[in-house]
Amino acid sequence: MPHRVDVKCPQCGSRAEFEFAEVCRIKLKTEVEFFQKCDQFEYRQFQDSCGHYWHGALYYAGLHGDPRVALENLPLGYAPSDWSHSKYLYRSHGMDIGSVHCESCRLRRKHSLNWPSDAYYSVSYKDSLLWAFNRDSACDLHDFILSKTRDVSKYRWSSFLLHVPTVFKTQKAREFVARKLFRLLAGNTRQYYSNSFQGVTKKLRFFSAPELKR
Numbered sequence: 001m002p003h004r005v006d007v008k009c010p011q012c013g014s015r016a017e018f019e020f021a022e023v024c025r026i027k028l029k030t031e032v033e034f035f036q037k038c039d040q041f042e043y044r045q046f047q048d049s050c051g052h053y054w055h056g057a058l059y060y061a062g063l064h065g066d067p068r069v070a071l072e073n074l075p076l077g078y079a080p081s082d083w084s085h086s087k088y089l090y091r092s093h094g095m096d097i098g099s100v101h102c103e104s105c106r107l108r109r110k111h112s113l114n115w116p117s118d119a120y121y122s123v124s125y126k127d128s129l130l131w132a133f134n135r136d137s138a139c140d141l142h143d144f145i146l147s148k149t150r151d152v153s154k155y156r157w158s159s160f161l162l163h164v165p166t167v168f169k170t171q172k173a174r175e176f177v178a179r180k181l182f183r184l185l186a187g188n189t190r191q192y193y194s195n196s197f198q199g200v201t202k203k204l205r206f207f208s209a210p211e212l213k214r
């Protein structure tokens with residue numbers, strides 16, 4: 001899962017960005033106080049699978065920015081990059097902790113992700129929910145649903161498309177799902193929807209948020 005995903009703003013329902021927080025283990029008990037008092041961190045006590053407690057320092061890049069820029073004067077043995085996102089699509093923790101930022105209503109606060117219910121690009125069809133992580137993957141999903149060959153290798157989000165449930169790929173679902181996705185993608189851009197919509201998302205991609213690293 002990417003470190004940033006598009007969600008429905010919990011305040012106004014517009015498209016907002018959720019960014020995962022990163023957590024680092026506090027090595028010494030004497031350092032706990034530093035992280036408790038520092039405004040840029042949130043201190044939490046965690047419990048591992050064996051039942052042992054450990055002290056963690058959480059950093060919300062969505063609230064404070066890139067840790068390599070924002071963090072300084074850390075205790076010895078810690079580097080700001082300890083709280084950077086991995087270049088891969090995984091995190092050091094399996095928690096849904098992060099922050100949400102909405103440009104429409106200016107909301108910016110901590111948020112616990114409830115995925116996929118929070119997903120902005122989501123379509124429900126026959127009691128199943130189809131979703132995409134962000135605008136870019138939603139564009140791929142839209143084009144993939146409409147394509148006749150369904151060749152995932154043609155898309156940037158190929159591994160994600162591999163897991164699209166069959167119910168959304170049926171002939172019956174095809175137009176309904178694509179139309180719903182398109183409406184979410186078009187948003188306020190005043191693009192009209194025509195029957196020959198395939199490829200239209202290429203134009204819509206220009207309205208994308210900054211590219212997310214995968």
Ligand SMILES: [Zn+2]
Nearest residue numbers: 009012102105
């Ligand atoms: Zn909002």
